[in-house]
Amino acid sequence: MPNTKYIIVTGGVLSGLGKGIACASIGMLLSSKYKVVPIKCDGYLNVDPGTMNPVEHGEVFVLEDGGEVDMDFGHYERFLKVSAKSDWNLTMGKVFHEIRIKERRGDYLGKTVEYVPHVVDHIKSRYLGVAKAEKADVVIIEIGGTVGQIENNLYIEACRQLKKDVGADNIMYVHLAYVPIPSGVNEQKSKPTQQSVTMLRERGITPDMIVARCAEMLTDKIKGKMATFCDVEKEDVITGLDVDNIYKIPLVFEKQGMVERLNKKLKLKIKPDLKHWRELIVGYENTPRTVKIAICGKYTDLEDSYASVVEALHHAGANHKSKVEISFIETTGFENLSQELESFDGIIVPGGFGSRGIEGKIKVIEHCRENNIPFLGICYGMQLAIAEFARNVCGLKDANSTEINPKTPYPVIDILPEQKTVKNKGGTMRLGAYPADLKKNTKISNLYKSETASERHRHRYEVNPLFHKILENKGMIFSGMSPNKLLVEFIELSHHSYFVGCQGHPELKSSLLKPAPLFYGLIKAALQR
Ligand code: GLN
Numbered sequence: 001m002p003n004t005k006y007i008i009v010t011g012g013v014l015s016g017l018g019k020g021i022a023c024a025s026i027g028m029l030l031s032s033k034y035k036v037v038p039i040k041c042d043g044y045l046n047v048d049p050g051t052m053n054p055v056e057h058g059e060v061f062v063l064e065d066g067g068e069v070d071m072d073f074g075h076y077e078r079f080l081k082v083s084a085k086s087d088w089n090l091t092m093g094k095v096f097h098e099i100r101i102k103e104r105r106g107d108y109l110g111k112t113v114e115y116v117p118h119v120v121d122h123i124k125s126r127y128l129g130v131a132k133a134e135k136a137d138v139v140i141i142e143i144g145g146t147v148g149q150i151e152n153n154l155y156i157e158a159c160r161q162l163k164k165d166v167g168a169d170n171i172m173y174v175h176l177a178y179v180p181i182p183s184g185v186n187e188q189k190s191k192p193t194q195q196s197v198t199m200l201r202e203r204g205i206t207p208d209m210i211v212a213r214c215a216e217m218l219t220d221k222i223k224g225k226m227a228t229f230c231d232v233e234k235e236d237v238i239t240g241l242d243v244d245n246i247y248k249i250p251l252v253f254e255k256q257g258m259v260e261r262l263n264k265k266l267k268l269k270i271k272p273d274l275k276h277w278r279e280l281i282v283g284y285e286n287t288p289r290t291v292k293i294a295i296c297g298k299y300t301d302l303e304d305s306y307a308s309v310v311e312a313l314h315h316a317g318a319n320h321k322s323k324v325e326i327s328f329i330e331t332t333g334f335e336n337l338s339q340e341l342e343s344f345d346g347i348i349v350p351g352g353f354g355s356r357g358i359e360g361k362i363k364v365i366e367h368c369r370e371n372n373i374p375f376l377g378i379c380y381g382m383q384l385a386i387a388e389f390a391r392n393v394c395g396l397k398d399a400n401s402t403e404i405n406p407k408t409p410y411p412v413i414d415i416l417p418e419q420k421t422v423k424n425k426g427g428t429m430r431l432g433a434y435p436a437d438l439k440k441n442t443k444i445s446n447l448y449k450s451e452t453a454s455e456r457h458r459h460r461y462e463v464n465p466l467f468h469k470i471l472e473n474k475g476m477i478f479s480g481m482s483p484n485k486l487l488v489e490f491i492e493l494s495h496h497s498y499f500v501g502c503q504g505h506p507e508l509k510s511s512l513l514k515p516a517p518l519f520y521g522l523i524k525a526a527l528q529r
Contacts, residue, residue, distance in 0.1 A: 001137040002138055005266045006171040008159045011146045013178040017213045020072030020342045022176055022240060023142045024079035024247040031080050032272045034137035038076040039088050039130055042144040043151025046369020047093040051426050058304035062456045062508055066432025071356035072142065079513045084383050087130055092151055095123060115154060124165065141496030148199045160204040172177055172265045175200060175207035176240065179214040188214060188222045188312050197230040203443035206231050208265055213240040238263055247281050247512055250274065280318050289322035291526040294344040294354035296329045298357035303328065309350050312510035322527055341367055346374035346526035349381030351505060355404040362388045374498035374525035376518055379459055382415045382491060382501030386463050394474045414464040430457050436480035436489035443500060444479040444490045447517035453480060455504025499524030
């Protein structure tokens with residue numbers, strides 16, 4: 001395409017309306033023909049979300065290049081078939097960090113460095129830079145949070161100015177709002193949308209399209225109201241319907257003619273083919289089969305903490321034509337274990353940090369190992385599976401990770417050598433994609449259908465090489481090792497229906513059309529139970 005097209009997506013009324021999914025869905029509709037690149041702008045002052053507690057901000061998503069980014073990148077990658085890059089996530093922390101470096105270097109010598117033009121110009125140059133570097137046909141820029149939040153003003157100003165830089169035919173503004181139906185009134189209400197659009201217009205942007213989240217399809221009447229008050233065409237008011245399955249959103253948008261409106265506004269020519277996508281969703285919906293999976297962790301207060309794990313389970317289920325019912329089990333103060341776990345067909349112990357809830361997780365793992373319950377341990381989950389095996393099979397009493405007990409007599413999990421001197425916390429873990437060589441004829445190599453596998457990592461600890469022999473002698477299989485043969489990347493047990501662990505995070509690369517092999521294997525084993 002001669003000109004990159006820009007779609008700016010802002011939010012109004014409240015956060016958590018699914019703006020990331022809306023962006024990913026719009027992108028998905030365009031991605032069959034065009035190269036779509038998403039950019040996410042967050043207002044906070046952390047350089048990246050890697051230093052935030054997932055209960056505060058949701059899962060930290062890790063990219064191939066090692067970038068720790070907003071969880072919306074999970075949606076983008078799952079819907080758009082792109083491998084995102086760290087550069088595509090802007091935070092105000094990153095922006096100001098870069099401005100300060102430029103200022104110290106003398107790039108602005110003689111000038112007072114100001115929000116406008118300097119910071120706004122810098123943000124715009126980041127947008128244009130990504131578009132150019134990626135040779136993008138379409139760039140979708142999502143502004144996190146809502147219009148009116150003070151930390152978003154610079155992004156919004158940059159997006160307003162962008163119209164002049166790229167030309168009115170090459171940019172459109174989409175506003176995601178909310179239409180409540182208050183109980184008692186039982187009528188769709190447009191006022192919150194009108195108010196947030198007013199706020200957007202105060203900042204110089206009139207939306208070209210409104211996506212209004214609502215529990216029902218919007219009535220013609222309310223669409224008319226919004227068109228009048230918000231200065232859009234009625235056809236450009238699209239319902240962001242509440243759905244039980246986020247993968248339906250592209251279908252919901254398409255059915256309402258969103259594609260034609262995008263084509264018209266941006267002078268595009270696209271007719272997406274959603275046949276395979278639709279078939280998988282319909283198949284998933286109508287299947288009579290169900291498996292029950294428990295995710296046992298400590299960030300269970302906010303399900304978004306495990307967003308990619310949840311999605312990967314659904315992908316695997318859809319490809320086995322079986323629904324996956326997911327329960328979250330808090331392992332802190334975990335007591336009536338066998339009772340609680342009895343009803344599940346498979347268990348996941350996901351990634352995590354620190355010592356809270358650890359003994360509960362180890363008990364869960366022991367229960368799975370001894371009762372032949374399909375188990376997948378991810379990162380911390382794999383490390384704790386090693387600790388459990390060391391304690392209960394190898395007889396190494398109080399074996400542990402030094403992350404939990406630095407004085408353990410048997411440090412079966414220990415800090416990676418290159419991590420010992422690391423002082424700064426931000427962006428310093430072993431991050432991003434690393435390959436592993438897989439042992440032939442193992443469950444894991446059979447699932448990957450390959451002798452190598454690459455998964456994304458985010459950790460500081462490893463299986464201590466001093467204990468490799470002891471563990472292997474007792475039957476722990478290291479089915480995948482780093483190419484230099486030092487680091488355990490995958491483990492499994494034979495004589496068990498499915499006892500598998502992975503140092504990386506296979507959930508991060510899973511998608512509906514291409515489920516992660518280890519999740520596929522877990523659901524398969526769970527169905528056979
Ligand atoms: N806390 C462990 C480590 O740093 C595991 C990390 C994780 O589960 N992502 O190695």
